[in-house]
Amino acid sequence: MSRPVRQVVAPWVRTRLRVAPGAAGALALLVALAACLAGAGPRAVDRYEDAGLRRAFAQARPDRTTVQVTAPQPDPGLPADRRAAALRPAALERQYASIRTAPGAPLAIDPAQSMYGVAARVNLPVPDPWLPRPSGLPAQVALFAPSGLAEHARVRTGRLPRADRPADAATAEVEAAVTAATADRLHIETGSVIHVPAPGRPPLRARVTGILLPRDPGGAYWSTVPLLRTPALMTVPTPGTDQPRYWLGGLLLPQGAAPALPGTGPDPVRYPFLPPDPGAPPAHDLGALKSAVAALESGPGLRRARAATGDDGTGVTTQLDDTLASFARLRSGIAPLVSLAGAGAATVVAVVLLMAGALAADRRRAELALLRARGAALPALAGRLLAETAVIAVPAGALGLLGALLAVPAGRTGYSVAAAGAVTLTACAALPLRAARAHRTVRSSVPRADLATERPSRRRTIAELTVLVLAAGAVEALRRRGPAGDGLVALAPVLIGVVAALVLLRLTPFLLRRLTAPAGRLRGAVVPLSLARASRTQASAVLPLLALLTALSTAAFGGSVLAGVATARDRAALLAVGADARVAFDAPPPATTTARVRAVPGVRSVAPVGIDYQAKPMDGQDSVPLIGVDPVSYGELADRTGLGAFPAVELRPSGGTLPAIASPSVAARYGTRHPFTVRLQDGSSATVRITVVRDDTPALPGGDFLVVDRAGLAAPADRPTALFLTGDGLSSSALRRAAGASATVQLRAVERARYATSPLQSGAEHVYTAAVATGAGFAVLALLLSLLRAAPERAALLARLRTMGLTRAEGRRLLILESLPQSALAAAAGALTGWATTRLLSPALDLTAVALPDTATVPARLRPDAWSLTVPALLLLATTTGIAVTQAWWTVRRGAGTELRAGDDR
Incomplete structure (x- = not known):
């Protein structure tokens, strides 16, 4: 008895990939590009915001950003040896190690620039006559015993000061050092002795053993208290025009000499100075960073600092919160504009992905209808289409995400993964959902729906009215509250574009019918036939029209934003200089x-x-x-x-x-x-x-x-x-x-370039430009997909008309004129939508934060820009015409044989 022959069924996914490798490759390329752009967007925003925060730290002086902890000397009622021991290096180092942990995350401390020590609270006038006296007043000195002097300075002459034996309040002489700037302006040399007054005892002799050069003069170690590095010429406020002046300089004592400071005056203070690490806090943790600073000034951080010093009189002062608040105001003025551009670009990308799925479903409509007629269940059919698409889209999305992570190495990964995942999910779901909707009813063929004859359903009317209400609400909210609202406000330009697309779809049949009758009286059949063909465009053209109008309105709105920024900078530079250049004497x-x-x-x-x-x-x-x-x-x-x-x-x-x-x-x-x-x-x-x-x-x-x-x-x-x-x-x-x-020379171009050096402002401008360019590029892709979708039918029609005597030139004109009416309407509607969007949203948007620094007084207003309104529309017409010409040339060149083969069902 012979064994039965086992039938081998080829897997669905493998078969489909082998049948249409070109379509699979195009889908993979589309998903990879979209995922790469979507994944790079959030990281690019994080990168320029982090750079802007670092710039804010760098521009603020260390005396404004450093956390300064001050604790009074130990209780005077304690024995002298215990009070001296509390000021010795070992005790100060233990306190510093504990205080360093007082700031909470994400406030990180820069250990390389941190310092601790003891300082005299009162500046003391010294009687030495050889010190300069500009107005006859004696010079004053401030006594510091800082840590890390050897690591942060190099010796120009002499040596570093030392404390060879333990010091206390009765010490008569200590060694000291001064910086080169202090030595040059106060005429101090190595070996000079400065007599510091001490109440109730002979003056403390400070013998200068070294002249020091700071290794990093601009660092927080030397700039938190600039007096350590550079002396100051102080003015005594008195009535009259001549203000008496005197010099104030810093004397740097070894840490071992800190116990001698109580003998020079009342209440020297212990101080740890904790500069923040400018590269550590990310901008997205700004809220937590502000909370950590507030807790350190008057919260749990302050309690930890007091516990470390053992004194309830310990205080924490810093102006870091002012720096953070200034950065937050600038970022809050910039972020809404970027979100508006990002929403427009994301909408266009999503539409293109949905169009790709719709194109694949239409290309296979006969195959899917046949499977449904032979008993294929709709869930099973959708599941196979989902698996078929996922095999292509998931690896492509992962590859695009990897490209985004490599292209923009800094920033949060979670948001990039979510954005790329959303792109991949949309690409995977577009084909099965489109096919399930089109083939939910079993039929042998899919009926054709024409734009000029199809009547909108009640559900479509309700959906359109809902979108209209949402758009009106978003615009009104944006005008009332400004751009700092919820996500609906950020989608206002997109919703306006959606409303414009729906209105245009309603008006297109009416407009085309009005053009068809006059065209019928013209000589020749090309123009009437082209209008008839345009009026029979499928009603599913809502997706490409939505992509085009959204991209055009986003490009016009974005171009107006960038033009407003450029105009404000030009105006501010002109007001600062007065001409193209100014030479003053x-x-x-x-x-x-x-x-x-x-x-x-x-x-x-x-x-x-x-x-x-x-x-x-x-x-x-x-x-x-x-x-x-x-x-x-x-x-x-x-x-x-x-x-x-x-x-x-x-x-x-x-x-x-x-x-x-x-x-x-x-x-x-x-x-x-x-x-x-x-x-x-x-x-x-x-x-x-x-x-x-x-x-x-x-x-x-x-x-x-x-x-x-x-x-x-x-x-x-x-x-x-x-x-x-x-x-x-x-x-x-x-x-x-x-x-x-x-002569002093000022150039307007240099002044203008100075306004664009902020990483936060320039980064936002670049991201905004990239978002607008992305939307425009994908809109062109949407146009290509829509024309590609109709290409087989148009080719077959042209082939049949060629057999009826249509010439090649007439065929080319037919294809070109067929695509122009809707493109012209879309271009006009896009320009009008961009103008309306700009006019509606201009009262709520202030471009000053993007265009100019905080100190600028020139307002930056959003106004419609003529070039931004007309250029994208003209490019759309040129692109449509170019594609139509190319298709006409290729179709005519191929001839009619391949289109009129037996079994052609188009």
């Missing part, structure tokens, strides 16, 4: 200087200006800057810069009176009807009358001023003290060579 320069500066390459025009800041109108006490100008050149400068433009004839002298241009406050103070006298700083005077009022002027934008013709001023007031230049490619070194070494 301490005294009037030689007459040939203007000609030499005008000959510098790149200089287009020069406006000589003389400014007298101490001019006093009506011989009063209030001074108003008087600006003497050449009316022609200065008028051209004001017109070119937009800062108070005026005709040159307005400054033409009339008799002995000089017409003047004044700021509004000066005009209100002195009037515009009658002349008045202005007394200049050199003693001369001029009679002026205000004839023109302007808010700004290039020489002093935003301030009080009087502008007159300098030809009417007496010498030397008629000579210029500054040159205002316009031109391109100006070089500060070339201008300085032409103007002289004593």
Whole structure:
């Protein structure tokens, strides 16, 4: 008896991958790219925020960021030996080791810059006559016994101070050291003896044994108390103009000499100085970091510090919380803008992934319909499609995540994994969900739905109204509360794009029907046929239209944001300089200087200006800057810069009176009807009358001023003290060579570049630009997918029409004209949506945090940018036309044979 033949069934997934390797590769590439971008986004945000926090720490002085713990000397009622023992190095080191653990996580301490020791609370005047006395007052010294002196300084002359025998309050002489800056300004040399007053006993002799050079002068060790490094010329506040001054310098004692400090005055203090590690705290832990600082100042951290010192009088002071608060304000102003761009890019990426699944489902609609007709269960069919997609998408998503982690090595990994996982999950679920929806009913074929004939269902109408209500609520919330709201507020531009897409889908059939009738009266069949074809576009075009409108509105909104940032920086730089370049002099320069500066390459025009800041109108006490100008050149400068433009004839002298241009406050103070006298700083005077009022002027934008013709001023007031230049490619070194070494040169380009050096601001700008570019790139991909989806049907139609006599040129025009109506409508709607989004959201968004530093006074407003509105729309039309031309060329080139083969069911 023969054995039965066992039938081998090929696995579904392997069969599908072998049948369509190109589609599988394209899906893997799409998922890998999307996962890489999604995974890199959160880490890029973390990276620039961390860099911004480190920059905030670096810009703040160590005396503002260091945690300073101070404890009084031990109880005076204790025996002298016990009080001295508490100030010796071993006891101080134990206390320091305990206090270092007082700050809670994530506040990390930089051990390399930390220090501890004993310091005199009161600065003591020393009677030594050889110390400099600028106003006859004796110099004062501050006594410090710091730790780690040998590690943080090198000896220029002499040696480090030592304490050869134990010191106490009765010690008569100690060794000391000073820094080179202190030695040079206070005339201290190696071997000098400084007599420090001590109440009730002879002065303490401090013998200087070494002159030290700090290894890291800017570090927290030397800069927490700058007096350790550099002496200060102090001023005694007294009535009158002459303020008495005296020198104050620091004397550095060995730690073993710390017990001698109680003999010089009351209550020396023990101090650990704990500078934070600027590279340790991540920006996303800012809230915990602020809580740790607060707990250290008046919470559990303070209790731990008091327990370590054994004294309830121990205090903790720091201004680190001010630095953190300033950074938090800047970040809170920047983060919403980045979230808006990220939401738009994420929406476009999600739409493209859904379109890829829809394209695969439509490509296999006959196969899936046949399987359902032969009894395939819908859950089983969806499960096989999910497995088929997951085999491709999961490894591609993991590869994209790995690329993101390698491209952006810093930042949190959890958010990147979640973002890449969301991309992978969307890619896996798109095909099975689309297929399950399309084939939930068993049928032999899928009916075609045309945009011009299909009536929207009741559920679709309800969904569209829901989206409309959400969009209106999000926009209103953003206008009321600002951008610091919930996630719905961040999705406001996306929801506006969704509403625009739904409205356009409703209007498209109506518009196309209105165009079809006039086109039917034209000669030839290409135009009417193309409009008829456009009106029969499938109703599932909502996804590519949503991607296009979201990308266009995001690009227009993002371009307006970037244009607003650039405009604000240009304006701030112009107000700071007054022209493209400014050359200022301490005294009037030689007459040939203007000609030499005008000959510098790149200089287009020069406006000589003389400014007298101490001019006093009506011989009063209030001074108003008087600006003497050449009316022609200065008028051209004001017109070119937009800062108070005026005709040159307005400054033409009339008799002995000089017409003047004044700021509004000066005009209100002195009037515009009658002349008045202005007394200049050199003693001369001029009679002026205000004839023109302007808010700004290039020489002093935003301030009080009087502008007159300098030809009417007496010498030397008629000579210029500054040159205002316009031109391109100006070089500060070339201008300085032409103007002289004593001249001060300011360039507008340099001033503008200074506004973009903040890592937080520049990083946010780069991430924003990348998000907009990502949305635009995936929108083009969505357009390609939509055209690829219709390519087989269009090719078959063109082949049939070719057999009916349609020429190649007519076929090319047919494919091009068929794609233009919807692309033109999408481009117009995208530009209109971008304009509306910008106008609706501009009252709630302030770009100042992104554009300018905290100290800037120039507001940065969001306004629609014409280039950002028109360029993306024109690029969309150009891309659509280019794709249609390429498809038409390829279809016509292939011929009709391959499209009209037997069994063609398209």
